Amino acid sequence: MDVISGLFRRPAAASILSLLGVLSFYVVIGGVDLGKLMGAASWVNYAARIGVVALFVGLLMISGEIDISIGAMIPAGAMTTAILSGYYELPMIVGILGALAMGVIVGLFNGLLVTRTTVPSLIVTLGTLVAMQGIVLAGSKLLTGAASVPLSAPGWAKTVFGDLMFGGNHQVVIVWWIALAVVVWFVMHQTKYGNWIFAIGGDKVSARNAGIPVDWIKIGLFVGTATSAAFVGMCHAILFNSAQVSGGMNDIFNIIVSVVVGGVLLTGGFGSIPGVVIGTVTFAIVTKGIDFTSIDRNWSNLIIGIMLLAAVGMNETFRAKAMSAVRKKKG
Amino acid sequence: MNKVNRFAAAAASAVVLACTAGAVMAADIYVIGGKPDDPFWSRVKKGAEDAGIVAAAQGGSVTWLGPQNYDNLGPDAAELIRQAIDQGADAIVGPDWVPEAMDPAFQAVTEAGIPLVIYNAGGLEAADRLGAMNYVGAVDYKSGYAGGAYLAKAGHMNGACVNTLPGAANIEAFCAGFNAGLTENGGTGSVLQLPATAFGDATAVAQAVRAHLLQNPDIDAMFAIGDGDTNATVSGIQQAGKAGQVHVCGMNFNDSILANIQAGTQDFAIDQQGYQQGFFAVSILNNFVNYGVTIPTREILTGPGVIDAANVEQVMAGVKAGAR
Numbered sequence: 001m002d003v004i005s006g007l008f009r010r011p012a013a014a015s016i017l018s019l020l021g022v023l024s025f026y027v028v029i030g031g032v033d034l035g036k037l038m039g040a041a042s043w044v045n046y047a048a049r050i051g052v053v054a055l056f057v058g059l060l061m062i063s064g065e066i067d068i069s070i071g072a073m074i075p076a077g078a079m080t081t082a083i084l085s086g087y088y089e090l091p092m093i094v095g096i097l098g099a100l101a102m103g104v105i106v107g108l109f110n111g112l113l114v115t116r117t118t119v120p121s122l123i124v125t126l127g128t129l130v131a132m133q134g135i136v137l138a139g140s141k142l143l144t145g146a147a148s149v150p151l152s153a154p155g156w157a158k159t160v161f162g163d164l165m166f167g168g169n170h171q172v173v174i175v176w177w178i179a180l181a182v183v184v185w186f187v188m189h190q191t192k193y194g195n196w197i198f199a200i201g202g203d204k205v206s207a208r209n210a211g212i213p214v215d216w217i218k219i220g221l222f223v224g225t226a227t228s229a230a231f232v233g234m235c236h237a238i239l240f241n242s243a244q245v246s247g248g249m250n251d252i253f254n255i256i257v258s259v260v261v262g263g264v265l266l267t268g269g270f271g272s273i274p275g276v277v278i279g280t281v282t283f284a285i286v287t288k289g290i291d292f293t294s295i296d297r298n299w300s301n302l303i304i305g306i307m308l309l310a311a312v313g314m315n316e317t318f319r320a321k322a323m324s325a326v327r328k329k330k331g
Numbered sequence: 332m333n334k335v336n337r338f339a340a341a342a343a344s345a346v347v348l349a350c351t352a353g354a355v356m357a358a359d360i361y362v363i364g365g366k367p368d369d370p371f372w373s374r375v376k377k378g379a380e381d382a383g384i385v386a387a388a389q390g391g392s393v394t395w396l397g398p399q400n401y402d403n404l405g406p407d408a409a410e411l412i413r414q415a416i417d418q419g420a421d422a423i424v425g426p427d428w429v430p431e432a433m434d435p436a437f438q439a440v441t442e443a444g445i446p447l448v449i450y451n452a453g454g455l456e457a458a459d460r461l462g463a464m465n466y467v468g469a470v471d472y473k474s475g476y477a478g479g480a481y482l483a484k485a486g487h488m489n490g491a492c493v494n495t496l497p498g499a500a501n502i503e504a505f506c507a508g509f510n511a512g513l514t515e516n517g518g519t520g521s522v523l524q525l526p527a528t529a530f531g532d533a534t535a536v537a538q539a540v541r542a543h544l545l546q547n548p549d550i551d552a553m554f555a556i557g558d559g560d561t562n563a564t565v566s567g568i569q570q571a572g573k574a575g576q577v578h579v580c581g582m583n584f585n586d587s588i589l590a591n592i593q594a595g596t597q598d599f600a601i602d603q604q605g606y607q608q609g610f611f612a613v614s615i616l617n618n619f620v621n622y623g624v625t626i627p628t629r630e631i632l633t634g635p636g637v638i639d640a641a642n643v644e645q646v647m648a649g650v651k652a653g654a655r
Binding site for chain 1: 402410
C-alpha cells in the first residue's frame with residue numbers, strides 16, 4: 001500500500017496516468033490498433049522534435065521563467081543552416097555551428113534582458129519572438145531572394161543529425177532526445193544545480209540569500225532553450241534538404257503544453273524531467289494518434305483540447321494529493 | 332510429421348491464406364492534403380470522401396491526413412506521407428508541394444510497392460520522376476489559356492493579366508497562358524506587373540488597374556490571378572468608368588464572385604475543381620487495388636472549369652453541397 005501511495009506522490013505519476021487515459025480513450029472510442037500506433041514513427045518523430053526543446057523549457061519553467069521565442073528559433077536555426085551551407089555553399093560544419101551560435105546569442109539576449117530589468121520573461125521573449133520572425137524573413141529575402149532555401153547535406157551530417165533509422169521512418173533526432181533527456185535528468189535530479197533551479201523557482205530572494213547565482217543560472221537556462229530550438233531546426237533542415245521561413249507559432253504552444261501536461265507548474269518551483277518526457281509523449285500521441293482513429297478529422301482539434309484539459313486536470317488533483325501528504329508528515 | 336513441422340505447415344498455410352485474402356482485400360487509401368478548414372481543401376476532401384463511399388462499400392476506407400497549419404508545409408507533409416506508410420496504407424494520394432522535402436518520402440512509398448497518385452501540385456513531371464501511377468490536377472498554363480481563349484472568342488481582343496505576385500512560377504504560368512490564349516485566337520495580350528506587396532491589398536490593386544486602364548484605353552479584357560484580386564480588379568474598372576466595356580476573368584471564386592457573375596459585372600471565373608482532384612485520385616487507386624484496372628491516360632486534368640452566366644446557378648447548388 002505504501003509503495004502505491006508513494007508512487008502516486010511522484011511528480012511524474014499524474015503524467016503517466018494521463019498517458020494511460022489518452023491511450024485507453026483512443027483504443028476504446030477511436031478503435032485504434034495499439035500495435036500499429038506503437039510501431040508508427042510519426043508520433044515519436046514529433047515527440048522528439050518538440051521534446052528536445054521541451055526539456056529545456058521545462059528547466060526554465062521550473063525556475064519560474066518562460067521563453068516563447070523558441071517558436072521563432074526553430075525556423076531561425078533551420079534557415080541559418082540552409083543559408084550558410086545551402087545558399088552560400090560553405091562547409092556543413094559552418095552551417096551547424098552558425099545555427100547553434102544564433103541560439104546562444106538570442107538566449108544570452110533574452111537572459112540578460114530578463115535578469116537586468118524587471119520586465120517579465122513572457123514580454124521579453126514575446127519581443128524577441130516577433131523580432132526574430134522579422135529577422136528571418138527579411139534576412140532570407142535580402143540574402144537569397146526567396147523564403148525557402150534548398151540544402152544538400154553531406155553524408156556524415158545526415159547520419160548524425162538528420163537521417164532515418166532502422167530502415168524505417170524513425171528520425172535520428174529521437175536518439176538526441178533520449179540522450180539529452182538523460183543528461184538533463186542527471187543535472188536536474190542528481191546534482192546541486194538541479195536543487196538550485198528548484199530553489200530559484202520556489203523563492204528567488206531566499207535562493208539569492210542562500211548564495212545561489214540566480215542571474216547566471218537563469219541566463220544559462222535561456223541559452224539552453226534558444227539553442228535547443230535552433231538545434232532542432234538545424235536537424236530538420238538537414239533531414240528535409242530545405243528550410244522555409246515560418247512563424248512557428250504552433251510549436252510554442254505545443255511545447256509549453258507538453259511541459260505543463262508533464263506536471264510542471266507555470267509559476268515555477270515544481271516539476272520533473274521524467275514528467276516532461278512523458279508529457280511530451282502524451283501530447284504527441286494526442287495530436288498524431290488522432291490520425292489512427294476512425295474519428296472524423298474535422299473534430300480533431302476539439303478532441304485534442306478536451307483531452308489536454310483532462311490531462312492537466314488530473315495533474316492538479318495529484319499534485320494537491322502529493323502536497324497534502326507532505327504537510328501531514330510535517331504536522 | 333512432428334509437432335514443430337505440423338505447426339510450421341499450419342503457419343505457412345495461414346500466411347498463404349492471408350496473402351490470397353490480401354489480393355482481393357479492400358483498399359485502405361490515405362490522402363495527404365491541406366487543412367480541413369481551408370476552403371479549397373475542404374472541397375478536395377469532400378471529393379476524396381465521396382469516392383471513399385465506394386471504397387467503404389467494398390470494405391476499404393479513405394483517411395485524410397492534413398497538417399495543423401502551413402507553417403512548415405514541406406516537412407510536415409513528408410511526415411504525413413511516412414505516417415501513411417506506417418499505418419499500412421494500400422494506396423497513397425499526395426501533392427508534391429515542396430519537392431526537396433517531400434520527394435524522398437514519396438520514393439519510400441514507391442519503394443515499399445504502394446501504389447501512388449500525385450495530385451494538385453507537381454504535375455506529370457513529378458509523377459514520372461517519383462514512379463507514381465498518374466497525376467490528377469489542374470495545369471496553371473492551361474487555366475490561363477482557357478481564360479484568354481474564352482475572352483478572344485467572345486470578341487474581347489486586347490487583354491492584360493494583373494500579376495500581383497511577380498516571380499511566383501504558377502502565377503507567371505497563368506499570365507503566359509492567358510496571353511497565349513488571346514494571341515492564338517487573334518488578340519493581343521500584355522501583363523500589368525504589380526509589386527508583390529500588392530497581393531491581397533484590394534485598394535492597391537484597384538488603383539493600379541484604374542491607372543492602367545486610363546493609360547491604355549484600348550484594353551477591353553483583364554485576367555486576375557485569385558478571387559480577392561478579381562474583386563479588386565472589378566472595382567478598379569468601375570472606378571475608371573469602364574464598367575461593361577472591360578471584361579473580367581478571374582482564377583477561383585467565392586460567393587461574391589458568383590454574385591458578380593450573376594449580375595454581369597464579371598464575365599466568368601476559372602475553377603481548378605478541387606472536388607474532382609480528390610474524387611478521381613481516390614477512385615483510380617481504389618479500382619486499381621481492388622481489381623487491378625488502370626487509367627492509361629496519363630495526366631488527368633481537373634481544370635480549367637469555366638463558370639459563367641450559363642452555369643452559375645448549378646455552381647451555386649454545388650457550393651451548397653460543399654463540393655465547389
